[in-house]
Amino acid sequence: MNSGQEFQGVENNVELGEGVRIAPFAIVKGGSILGDRVQVDHFAVVGGNPQFLGFDESLSTGVKIGTGSVIREGVTINRSTHEGEFTTIGEKCFLMANSHVAHDCALGNNVILANGVLLAGHVTVGDNVFFGGNTAVQQFTRIGEGAMVAGLARISMDVPPFVMTGYENDVVGLNLVGLKRRNFSADEIADLKRCFRAVYLSKPHGSPTKKAADALNSLPETARGEQFLRFFTDCEKRKFLRSRIK
Structure with missing residues (x-):
């Protein structure tokens, strides 16, 4: 040196x-x-x-x-x-x-x-x-692997892996372009879509942490899906991005 x-x-x-x-x-x-x-x-x-x-x-x-x-x-x-x-x-x-x-x-x-x-x-x-x-x-704040954070965004909640954010603590979807550029397999991307829907689009409404914990029992089929869900359960007292998607 x-x-x-x-x-x-x-x-x-x-x-x-x-x-x-x-x-x-x-x-x-x-x-x-x-x-x-x-x-x-x-x-x-x-x-x-x-x-x-x-x-x-x-x-x-x-x-x-x-x-x-x-x-x-x-x-x-x-x-x-x-x-x-x-x-x-x-x-x-x-x-x-x-x-x-x-x-x-x-x-x-x-x-x-x-x-x-x-x-x-x-x-x-x-x-x-x-x-x-x-x-x-x-x-x-924690920012998960492979996330894309929007320009001019104000982030005060944890950002899960592989997602795209909006401008203020909201999530707008998976970073699909980034996943494909990193050569994620079709199975991994499909699994991440299922896990994302379970946390952010499923009903009844509940906390992302609870939904992720429930999904971990049966849903993930790949290590990437499990990684996405465990981000919510590893720090249960944290707040996570809200869904902008209706």
Whole structure:
């Protein structure tokens, strides 16, 4: 690993993988770990202090960015608020200009944040999630794998895997284009459709958590269907997107 001292704007106690590119006027703060071929563009700040009142700046925390991720102009990624821990960005992520990842967020692999996306503290994001421009996500929210979050959306409820959101805590359907691009089988897509209908379109009305728990007893025929349903039952106290579909 490289200490990064030969890069202008890179502080001490930074680890850089092979082929890392740091553009002029970018800042990489101490405690940051950047994997191979990470690109940090102009005026981005990686590892800055959390925007958290009362934060103890003496804590040893940082940011980890996975192999091949691209951090574009003006992006800010804040370090963790907990001793010895990291805000994490997975591999091959693409954070577009002026997006923000707050303290203690955890992003999976192949996550895309379009321009101006705002993730508050402790947000967790699964693999292959896309956020449209200027989306804002409330702290502690979970975003499931393969979801597509609409631009300008305001999200304060958990987003199940493989769905598309509307603009304010509503779900509009499965992300079928994304599933096909990832080569999901016809059986997996059909199973996800059945599971989606069981949670969001079935009657009588009830909570998504209860409907998912009931469906888990008999419905899923593939691992992907089970994954969709278990997202609701793994955190039973959470609130989930509402259905816009009549």
